[in-house]
């Protein structure tokens with residue numbers, strides 16, 4: 001593996017901008033790494049070498065003439081394949097969109113390009129971001145770089161595995177119920193779900209519009225923060241975009257890494273931090289909380305009793321919105337069309353296409369959502385789920401009255417074996433227990449690695465949650481924690497991500 005694929009995004013940017021190395025060399029190193037290992041990982045669905053190298057060349061030329069577009073100019077990045085890109089397909093890992101090329105870039109992709117970043121390709125995901133293991137992709141599961149017999153988490157499993165395995169220094173994902181933080185935890189990297197409305201959803205294929213949020217992956221808190229500032233901020237093209245300054249996440253990260261956490265009030269959410277967690281996860285979490293205390297934080301326990309309704313409420317609200325959003329895949333406008341041979345009516349073509357084009361989990365959600373929104377069930381199901389959502393919002397508000405941030409494990413277990421939960425959707429849904437409350441309330445949260453579990457040697461995530469528009473608080477705490485963690489172990493955690501032989505499938 002080239003040394004260049006081990007560097008942080010911050011270090012790549014520094015070297016490219018100082019012209020110690022070219023963006024073309026860095027981009028080529030990552031493309032070579034993808035060629036070498038992705039046969040084993042399946043993290044990428046589309047890579048276009050020539051387009052990526054041409055973009056890198058253009059950035060190099062600009063830098064040579066004295067123009068640096070932004071702090072991450074010259075750095076390659078991977079993009080989840082539910083985010084629209086003009087020069088690459090956008091499939092959402094679904095047969096129904098196979099081969100579709102959007103006529104436009106998502107706002108976040110335009111901002112990557114404007115900032116001089118180099119998109120490498122599009123990453124695998126659970127179909128339409130519905131899943132927590134990446135096994136729902138129509139194009140095959142993604143494998144976890146720590147142990148290829150295990151899932152990388154989902155739905156942004158491709159972006160997480162790519163970042164962990166050095167195929168990309170940075171990646172974009174989307175988080176509707178945990179799909180950035182959960183795979184971040186399972187692959188030992190940082191994953192961030194920003195405050196709802198602070199990163200544009202324009203060009204993100206909608207799953208559940210009131211919950212969906214684009215966010216970042218990096219192997220360090222600073223890398224995730226730098227990317228967050230490139231993509232974030234108001235966008236008039238997104239009707240739910242908040243017209244407010246983006247929280248200063250890079251500055252907060254620097255402050256966290258410089259200082260202690262004296263006076264920071266940290267609430268441990270009792271409902272998420274006790275029994276029900278795998279023993280090794282709980283130990284790693286408890287150790288992380290001890291580090292926060294040692295850094296000077298005031299740690300207290302807080303009760304968020306309504307969080308126990310989060311999973312059932314989410315699995316009514318998200319499918320309800322999905323059933324409406326996915327109505328647009330009607331065979332008339334995009335992608336697949338089945339049965340258009342003159343012998344079928346329009347309605348028949350629509351249903352033949354949806355039958356052939358959607359996978360089983362997507363169909364399950366469309367049916368649950370359609371039922372929950374039907375006249376006879378609306379009040380009992382969808383309406384009650386919305387009431388539970390309000391209770392969760394209130395629990396957060398009460399907890400944030402006396403805490404600056406809240407913490408929990410990101411996921412109750414480490415990465416589970418491929419196939420273990422595919423026939424048990426409820427077990428699969430429980431992987432989102434700790435992450436869903438934040439999506440329902442719209443606030444910010446991130447996952448930062450907090451070591452490995454003593455039971456299986458797999459990475460564990462510490463979730464740090466902050467109030468809406470106070471994402472910077474989560475970054476500050478995570479950065480202080482990250483530095484203390486690496487100082488006490490003597491090795492940056494990112495350097496401990498293993499290189500399993502099975503990944504070296506070619507070259």
Ligand code: GLN
Nearest residue numbers: 129131132176177178179
């Ligand atoms: N695992 C959750 C689900 O299946 C979350 C997905 C997501 O955040 N996109 O809905």
